[in-house]
Amino acid sequence: MTTLDAAVLDDPFGCALRGRHARFARAHGSAIAYRRDVSVFYAHPRELTGDDYADLATLAGPGGTVGLRGRSTPLPTGWDALETFELVLYTGEAVEPAADPEFVALTGGDVPEMTALVDLTRPGPFLPRTIELGDYLGYRDPGTGRLLAMAGERAKPDGWTEISAVCTHPDARGRGLARRLIAAVADGIVARGDLPFLHTTADNPARALYESMGFVHRATVPLEIVRVPS
Incomplete structure (x- = not known):
């Protein structure tokens, strides 16, 4: 990379x-x-x-x-x-990208469900047109079709794409969906020639997941x- x-x-x-x-x-x-x-x-x-x-x-x-x-x-x-x-701020030069056929591309028609999931899990701001900033992937329950997890792209400074809105419904936690979604979003980013990065807060327990995937701390502001x- x-x-x-x-x-x-x-x-x-x-x-x-x-x-x-x-x-x-x-x-x-x-x-x-x-x-x-x-x-x-x-x-x-x-x-x-x-x-x-x-x-x-x-x-x-x-x-x-x-x-x-x-x-x-x-x-x-x-x-x-x-x-x-x-x-x-974490950079993801060492993150291993991996496509995942279980995930579906989310579109404008999915925004109400995406917003409901964000409101429930609070990964960060998600507005009516946030989906236009980049590609979003979701995991739907095979039986009900309910959206249970998602992740996507936000800021795109030159050469980089931010992974954002990583969230999992409480009913689906513990299955490794966040890890897989991050790797799948990173796969699309790397395929375009960019590198992934992400933001989180200092007290977010998900930092352990990000670091285990190879994200490297760059700055805290x-x-x-x-x-x-x-």
Whole structure:
């Protein structure tokens, strides 16, 4: 597997929005974000100035929320910090991809079921058009056809594709579905010439699974959810 430049992962959403995901972007000045029905993520300069904060506020709208990645400058007056996560970034150069015939490709018609599974298991944000960001695979119960597990693709900075929305219904846990789905999504990524990466939170027990599959920790950064003035 070819090793690609990992520097783009310092700003994966910004690189994706200015590149292969440009069709999903909305921008103002130095700030850029996904369309509201596609994803919640914003990108911004590392050292934020007053003008940068103003650009973010314009994109978010009065009283809107913004995710700030690795903020190192004070919030302007009137901005409120709501929550902070330790966001962990893993790269998957050593992950072994593996196609799996038991999984089915998910499409727009599956979004209601996908959303219900995400709401139940909470792997991260999944919006009505998130499925358009990349390929999604699912596992359906052979008897009932019920969607029991899924995983797919999110940000696509140059040379990399993020694996996201990995989730399994409580009724199907313990079968190794998450591991197989990650390997199957990685198979599609590698077939296109990309390398896989993923984000999780510092306290997520799934980190043990990711590391056992060969994902390597690259960085941990604070992701701060802030509200702009109303």
